[in-house]
Amino acid sequence: MTERSEGIGRPTVRRSRDVPLLVGRAREGDARAVARLITLVESGDPLLPQVAAALAPHTGQAQVIGLTGAPGVGKSTTTNELVRALRAQGHRVGVLAVDPSSPFTGGAILGDRVRMQDHATDPGVYIRSMSSRGHLGGLAATTPQAVRVLEGAGCDVVLVETVGVGQAEVEVASLADTTLVLLAPGMGDAIQAVKAGILEIADVFVVNKADRDGADATHRDIQGMIALGERGPGEWRPQVVRAVASRAEGIDDIVAALEKHRNWLVEHGELRRRREARAAAEVEAIALGTLRARIGSLRSGTTLGALAARVADGAVDPYAAAEELLIGLERG
Amino acid sequence: MTERSEGIGRPTVRRSRDVPLLVGRAREGDARAVARLITLVESGDPLLPQVAAALAPHTGQAQVIGLTGAPGVGKSTTTNELVRALRAQGHRVGVLAVDPSSPFTGGAILGDRVRMQDHATDPGVYIRSMSSRGHLGGLAATTPQAVRVLEGAGCDVVLVETVGVGQAEVEVASLADTTLVLLAPGMGDAIQAVKAGILEIADVFVVNKADRDGADATHRDIQGMIALGERGPGEWRPQVVRAVASRAEGIDDIVAALEKHRNWLVEHGELRRRREARAAAEVEAIALGTLRARIGSLRSGTTLGALAARVADGAVDPYAAAEELLIGLERG
Structure with a gap:
């Protein structure tokens, strides 16, 4: 039911022997090769196993950060600012904006590939919108492959952004080392989302638009829910950070919270455990x-x-x- | 995340040799045996293949009617009145209220087994709410088995009611010979639902609460959408019926539309085709x-x-x- 311009961005790779060449180019930082590989992943191309095999030796090291939240909480703006901050630290950054639209809603919610124009000319940043329509195995199968492509292309941080809150989003978020959930004041939906299962998967909460009325209440609500959550003595307690992404305020605090969680994962052997669980699911x-x-x-x-x-x-x-x-x- | 009282209503059948006995009792009209068999289906019991084998010779004849629509359109009331009308015609009627709740929303939306008390003492009516949480294969696997149980128990008409509109509902509706979609005036959701894919599966539309403001507009909207729909010369054109189920108005018109569709199915060899497609999916x-x-x-x-x-x-x-x-x- 959705119109998709099938002719645009399709891989021209048709034979197995082209795969190592394409992966080689992607590893040299050729943005078009990266784009082609992700299109290949997205379309469930029969060459996918070969691509995965060629990428395997170059993967497993990147930090994967999931970023989710209801529409309107400021995901794009926050992602944009996070990319800027991570670039300033010298990271190479990949962004996957995943659209887990149901077969009936259709449409490319995140199809606005131009939305992060700020980084369009930066060779250290890859940005890609991705849909999972019709792919066997769904998001759980496609997203990690796309992450591997970005990793193979030299990204040491990959941000996976998903819209809304639901089963698919939880699935995608669970593919990340660290999951960041965005909330905004006065969005009952966000709190509903938390009640609906996001609490279990969130490592860092960001109360965005923290200059607006109701920010204190949202902050308090989420802190209250975290306090109610059961966790053992060695378990991570989700952090809550306030930000106004549109004014680049609080971004350093988000980066600090992400680093804190990353360190915790490493210290507790949890990074390895999460990655094995992820690989098993994949x-x-x-x-x-x-x-x-x-x-x-x-x-x-x-x-x-x-x-x-x-x-x-x-x-x-x-x-x-x-x-x-x-x-x-x-x-x- | 949902508390379920696992002890209630569980089958006491533990061994394969009990299955023919239980199926035999269900065929004699023992309501408790029917209830146990459906619980067995719902829980994905390991005895399920034996139950299916015992039921197979007694199935394949019942008319299966799917009934769906957004919350608040009056599904329960309409089902209730349809049961009454079908009973008056001498049919034995089974009702399955299926709750395709996501793993995160939980809760038994349709758990109100008492809601159709009108028929509680009528031995010619079986009413059952069913959830599909955790069952391998989901609704697509459970619902037809439950329909078979009711058919095996002598029901010649089975109404499958699902709440809301989404992929799961479409899946369930597609298991019916005839699918009835309920709309109500002023419910943008219902129209959205139609846009979202229900149009393809609906055989009969009911504009319920037709005494309310906006009923004409809803009727016009749906007629317009049907007119826009592409269909070949031999294809069924969805009927639109108006009703006020709470006052039992328009029920005969619904029954007439259902019969008309049933006749059309038989005349066009479509009933057989649908049932084979359904069996294949199952x-x-x-x-x-x-x-x-x-x-x-x-x-x-x-x-x-x-x-x-x-x-x-x-x-x-x-x-x-x-x-x-x-x-x-x-x-x-």
Whole structure:
């Protein structure tokens, strides 16, 4: 239902032997090669396994920061200022703006690739909007691959920005080393979001637009919820930082909170634990995607159709049919 | 995050040999046996394949009607009146109120099993709320099994009611022979829903609360959208019916529209086609659920953990790891 200009930004890589070349160019800092690789990831290209294999030796070191919040809390502005601050520290920064739109809402909420023009001419920054429409395995499978592309291209910090608050966002946030949740005064939605499960995944809360009425109340609410949260003696207590991103106020405090959490992760062996859990989820998502594709290919054949007809007749029950299907899958 | 009273309503069936007995009782009209079977379905009990096998010979004939709409449009009231009308025609009626709540919203939106007390003492009506939390394969796998239970218990019409409008609801609605979408005047949400994909799945629209201001506008809007919809010469054109369910007005018109669609389905060979497509989707969902469970069982073993550690190290890429995982799965 969404119109997408399929011709733009599509990879011209068509053969396996082009992959090492493209990955090599991306590693040399060729922005177009990076863009092509991410398009490849986004579209679930059959060359993806080769890309992943070529990137693997150059990955695993970047700091991945998730940034989420309801629409209107100032995610873009905050990301923009964070990029500026991280650049000033000498980091190479990648930004992935992920749009976890449902198959029905469609539309590229985050399609405004020009929104961070401030960094357009900075070769140390890659910015990319990404959708996950139709990709097998969804965001859980695509996002980490895109992070790897940026990492392979030399980014040592990758910001993954997702809009809204829901299952997909939580999924994406859980792919980060550190998850930053933005709130704004007077946005009941944000607090609802916290109640709805974000509290468990947030490492740092930012009360943005802190110059507005209600900022104290929002700050108090979130502190109250953190106080109520159960955590063991060795567990991280989410930090709350106030900011006015539009005036670049509080950005250093956010960076400090991110560093504090990073240090905590390393000291507690938690970074390694999180990354292994992340890798496990990723492998699982890819494996399920493969299986789903295999079953899908049986659809075009007669196997599933014939089984379905027998189920519709009541001649066989759906569990027995599923069992037959799986046996066919293993043989095939 | 939700508290559920696990002890209530759980099946006491523990062994395979109890299944035929329970199914037999359900077929004799024992409401408690029906309730136990649906709880078994809902909880994804390991005995489910046996239940499905025992039910299969007695299924495939009932008319399945999906009923959906945004909160507040009057779904319960309409369902209640439809049940009354169908009973008056001599049908045995089953009602499944499915709650496709996300893992984060939790809560039993439709847990009010007493809401249709009017039919509580009528042995020709079964009413059941159902959640799909945590079931492998989700609603796509559970709902048709529950429909089969009701069919096995002698219901020749099954109403599947889902709240809200979203992917899960569309999924459930697509499991019906005929899908009825409720709208109400002044509910922009409902119109949004139509725009968001419901138009494709609705066979009958009901403008409920048609005595209210704005009913004409809602009626006009939906007619306009139907007119804009593309359909071939042999395709069904969605009907629009007006009703005031709270005063039992327009119910006969709804029943007439449902019958008209049913006849159309039969005449065009569409009933058979829909049922086979449904069976295929069901078998596929069960097969995927089985595979997901098998992969899940590898989690507890060392296979996935060891692979994940190597992926986190960059020693292997996630696609190669997924491939290894799948090979292990086929061997195991």
